[in-house]
Amino acid sequence: MWPDERVARYVNDNFLAARVHVRHNPEAFKQYSERYKAPWTPTILLLDADGVEHHRIEGFLPTDDFLAQLMLGRARTAFDQAQWAESERRFREIVEQLPNSDAAPEALYWAGVAPYKATGNPVSLKATGQAFKGRYQDTPWAKKASVWT
Amino acid sequence: MKIDFRSDVERVLQEGKAEQKPVLLDFSAAPM
Numbered sequence: 001m002w003p004d005e006r007v008a009r010y011v012n013d014n015f016l017a018a019r020v021h022v023r024h025n026p027e028a029f030k031q032y033s034e035r036y037k038a039p040w041t042p043t044i045l046l047l048d049a050d051g052v053e054h055h056r057i058e059g060f061l062p063t064d065d066f067l068a069q070l071m072l073g074r075a076r077t078a079f080d081q082a083q084w085a086e087s088e089r090r091f092r093e094i095v096e097q098l099p100n101s102d103a104a105p106e107a108l109y110w111a112g113v114a115p116y117k118a119t120g121n122p123v124s125l126k127a128t129g130q131a132f133k134g135r136y137q138d139t140p141w142a143k144k145a146s147v148w149t
Numbered sequence: 150m151k152i153d154f155r156s157d158v159e160r161v162l163q164e165g166k167a168e169q170k171p172v173l174l175d176f177s178a179a180p181m
Contacts, residue, residue: 016172041177
């Protein structure tokens with residue numbers, strides 16, 4: 001995951017990165033794994049500027065899926081901070097750029113929720129429910145969106 | 150390109166707050 005050029009560029013462009021290693025720095029690993037309830041490796045936490053967790057990635061993932069999870073974390077952070085337009089844009093980027101990643105159906109779901117949160121108009125939910133009839137039908141996110149149609 | 154991972158987590162968290170930049174925290178057992 002980490003040696004990939006796209007992943008490295010994305011991380012360096014969007015995050016400050018810290019690492020605690022279970023063998024090289026066991027005291028720090030114990031301290032932070034307890035603080036963040038993260039006993040397993042690899043676990044990657046995406047925190048906002050105030051140190052609040054918004055997304056976590058547990059276990060190895062192939063590069064595209066890992067990159068999509070990093071993008072999902074940024075989108076989730078914007079969503080949690082009520083930045084509806086920004087979060088929608090970031091969710092849609094995942095669907096457009098990495099449509100075959102495991103994160104894409106989840107991103108499609110939340111890309112429909114974000115404009116609804118901004119306006120209260122359910123048209124984006126209905127459109128998203130319809131979109132799931134054409135793709136990602138066998139995912140839990142299609143089931144969740146099925147009530148919108 | 151390599152990722153600029155740092156081991157001083159508290160320093161990184163402080164810089165994140167000061168720069169209003171998100172932080173990625175990696176719990177790793179990978180060979181280094």
